[in-house]
Amino acid sequence: MQENNILEVSGLTTEFHTLSGTVRAVNNVSFSLRKGETLGIVGESGCGKSVTALSIMRLLDRRFGHAYGEYIRFQDQDLLTLSDKQIQNVRGNEIAMIFQEPMTALNPVFSIGNQIGEALEKHLGLRGREKKQRCIELLRSVNIPRPEKIVTEYPHQLSGGMRQRVMIAMALSCHPCLLIADEPTTALDVTIQAQILELLQRIIREQAMSVMFITHDLGVIAEMADRVIVMYAGRIMEVVPVRELFAAPAHPYTIGLLHSRPSLVAKGHKLTCIPGMVPSLLDMPPGCPFADRCPRAEADCRSSLPELREIAPGHAVRCFHA
Amino acid sequence: MDDIILEVNGLSKNFPIRKGIFSRTVGYVRAVSDVSFSMRRGEIFGLVGESGCGKSTTGRTILNLLTPSAGSVVFNGHELFNVERKRRIDPTEMRGLRKEMQIIFQDPYASLDPRMNVGAIISEGMVKHGMYRRAEALERAKELLELCEMPAASIHKYPHEFSGGQRQRIGIARALALEPSFIVGDEPIAALDVSVQAQVLMLLQDLIAKLSLTTLFISHDLGVVRYFCDRIGVMYLGSFVEMADSEALFARPAHPYTQALLSSMPKNTPDEQKQKIILEGDVPSPANPPSGCRFHTRCRCRQEICSQQTPLLREIEPGHCVACHLA
Numbered sequence: 001m002q003e004n005n006i007l008e009v010s011g012l013t014t015e016f017h018t019l020s021g022t023v024r025a026v027n028n029v030s031f032s033l034r035k036g037e038t039l040g041i042v043g044e045s046g047c048g049k050s051v052t053a054l055s056i057m058r059l060l061d062r063r064f065g066h067a068y069g070e071y072i073r074f075q076d077q078d079l080l081t082l083s084d085k086q087i088q089n090v091r092g093n094e095i096a097m098i099f100q101e102p103m104t105a106l107n108p109v110f111s112i113g114n115q116i117g118e119a120l121e122k123h124l125g126l127r128g129r130e131k132k133q134r135c136i137e138l139l140r141s142v143n144i145p146r147p148e149k150i151v152t153e154y155p156h157q158l159s160g161g162m163r164q165r166v167m168i169a170m171a172l173s174c175h176p177c178l179l180i181a182d183e184p185t186t187a188l189d190v191t192i193q194a195q196i197l198e199l200l201q202r203i204i205r206e207q208a209m210s211v212m213f214i215t216h217d218l219g220v221i222a223e224m225a226d227r228v229i230v231m232y233a234g235r236i237m238e239v240v241p242v243r244e245l246f247a248a249p250a251h252p253y254t255i256g257l258l259h260s261r262p263s264l265v266a267k268g269h270k271l272t273c274i275p276g277m278v279p280s281l282l283d284m285p286p287g288c289p290f291a292d293r294c295p296r297a298e299a300d301c302r303s304s305l306p307e308l309r310e311i312a313p314g315h316a317v318r319c320f321h322a
Numbered sequence: 323m324d325d326i327i328l329e330v331n332g333l334s335k336n337f338p339i340r341k342g343i344f345s346r347t348v349g350y351v352r353a354v355s356d357v358s359f360s361m362r363r364g365e366i367f368g369l370v371g372e373s374g375c376g377k378s379t380t381g382r383t384i385l386n387l388l389t390p391s392a393g394s395v396v397f398n399g400h401e402l403f404n405v406e407r408k409r410r411i412d413p414t415e416m417r418g419l420r421k422e423m424q425i426i427f428q429d430p431y432a433s434l435d436p437r438m439n440v441g442a443i444i445s446e447g448m449v450k451h452g453m454y455r456r457a458e459a460l461e462r463a464k465e466l467l468e469l470c471e472m473p474a475a476s477i478h479k480y481p482h483e484f485s486g487g488q489r490q491r492i493g494i495a496r497a498l499a500l501e502p503s504f505i506v507g508d509e510p511i512a513a514l515d516v517s518v519q520a521q522v523l524m525l526l527q528d529l530i531a532k533l534s535l536t537t538l539f540i541s542h543d544l545g546v547v548r549y550f551c552d553r554i555g556v557m558y559l560g561s562f563v564e565m566a567d568s569e570a571l572f573a574r575p576a577h578p579y580t581q582a583l584l585s586s587m588p589k590n591t592p593d594e595q596k597q598k599i600i601l602e603g604d605v606p607s608p609a610n611p612p613s614g615c616r617f618h619t620r621c622r623c624r625q626e627i628c629s630q631q632t633p634l635l636r637e638i639e640p641g642h643c644v645a646c647h648l649a
Contacts, residue, residue: 044515189372194586219588260520263545273520
């Protein structure tokens with residue numbers, strides 16, 4: 001493991017067993033996350049970005065799917081080989097996760113204090129008044145008004161933005177060194193999204209955290225990420241520093257995504273869009289998964305899968321013709 | 323003026339809050355209050371605002387799908403209702419007008435009946451309104467599907483066989499089946515992926531031009547509205563705070579809420595310099611809205627007058643109206 005990396009994933013593949021067959025939701029994905037870096041993972045629904053996160057956290061239900069690969073190195077451990085007990089010590093403690101839908105991620109029958117306190121008790125051994133005090137501090141640190149009151153309230157009494165703040169407080173409770181944020185602002189309105197993004201930026205800066213930030217929104221990527229992975233149909237299509245993503249995108253899919261944003265097109269000009277749709281994971285074409293929708297596709301794209309190759313320092317693309 | 327197709331005047335909609343075993347009404351959620359605007363034929367008018375600001379309720383009340391609490395709507399010379407004068411359009415006449423005004427819903431999963439095939443979904447309205455016989459209606463359904471860039475053979479399939487984008491195309495075909503002159507698009511692309519959003523948006527744009535439709539486009543996505551609409555009304559807690567041509571609104575937003583809303587949009591590129599106005603707190607409950615200007619609790623420019631008097635929408639430049647004492 002390289003010294004300045006906090007996470008290295010190699011050859012991660014995640015399969016789900018469905019009635020219609022085995023689906024490969026994440027296909028041979030390798031990447032690394034540097035210390036203190038915010039790595040954005042962007043793609044559309046079903047591209048495997050959330051499943052990648054769940055696989056790293058080992059949160060997949062074994063009855064339906066399993067993840068395998070060479071290794072997932074985090075600090076000095078290989079997360080793939082840890083026992084359930086060992087991974088529980090990592091989860092919520094050293095790696096924390098923020099989910100998309102705070103209403104479903106929080107338990108409706110426990111109070112806010114109870115839910116934040118659970119991790120404090122388990123990982124830090126805090127009890128009683130000390131635990132409650134720490135909960136209140138955490139809530140205050142994510143700008144929740146009246147934290148002494150909120151600690152005793154239940155998730156349904158809070159608004160969406162407040163619930164997401166509670167989720168963030170929970171994630172921060174044990175000072176994790178790696179934070180995985182899975183579409184943390186997708187369910188929120190723009191003004192609340194702006195509040196939450198600002199809060200996350202402040203926390204990431206203050207605690208020098210490494211972050212994996214999953215989103216479908218390129219605008220959020222522009223705000224948050226240092227480096228970006230673009231995923232499509234379970235594979236990494238492009239790895240690129242954030243400035244270069246917007247200035248010189250190389251993969252036709254990335255270019256298509258960037259051009260599909262109406263906020264960048266002047267009124268009266270035509271939007272461009274990517275024709276067609278994502279191939280079914282059950283019926284993947286042998287070549288490049290994007291070939292059928294790609295304006296640059298040629299015969300070689302349909303017969304064999306391009307390798308991820310470096311075209312500039314730190315900029316890799318899975319395309320023959322980029 | 324005769325090119326005005328829709329006139330909305332003082333429209334309000336309250337939903338009663340009921341409690342107890344006798345369902346006593348203990349209060350009202352003021353979802354929409356005193357909304358007035360008009361639309362020219364062929365215009366695309368955007369209603370934007372955050373969740374709960376009353377934009378969908380406005381759309382549905384205009385279509386007479388919800389019973390209004392106050393105000394009037396005149397569509398194409400027909401008065402649909404006028405609550406103050408206790409007038410409501412006669413149901414048979416309304417049925418005739420339904421053909422003229424159609425809606426595209428947000429959720430393409432919930433708005434198509436899973437037990438009907440696509441042919442039946444699209445042709446149901448045409449048969450009911452006596453426009454075509456069943457067999458002809460199915461032929462017409464095929465044409466409509468092709469118009470919406472779907473294979474004609476889809477009429478034999480069921481909604482679950484399609485992706486979100488395809489279902490939304492079916493929803494659009496259904497809305498167009500009755501050859502309406504006015505459509506309400508209630509967040510028609512909100513549930514779709516970015517690349518599919520662009521596809522459906524382009525399709526809508528083509529169809530609106532081809533069929534010269536007047537469109538009320540409801541959306542929370544400012545980028546989409548800026549690109550798509552001619553004129554925009556910004557709503558906050560049930561009322562308009564600002565209304566202007568799309569370019570004027572984005573170039574010179576006058577209401578503090580609009581300014582905050584526009585500045586909250588994520589940056590387009592990492593290098594864009596953007597001064598964000600971060601609003602404090604959440605939207606107050608519409609069951610108990612603040613006095614005076616409804617935005618004053620979160621406004622960075624508030625003064626004493628703001629909590630006492632409700633500002634009226636007034637014109638600050640031609641076609642640009644703002645409801646703010648200070649603008």
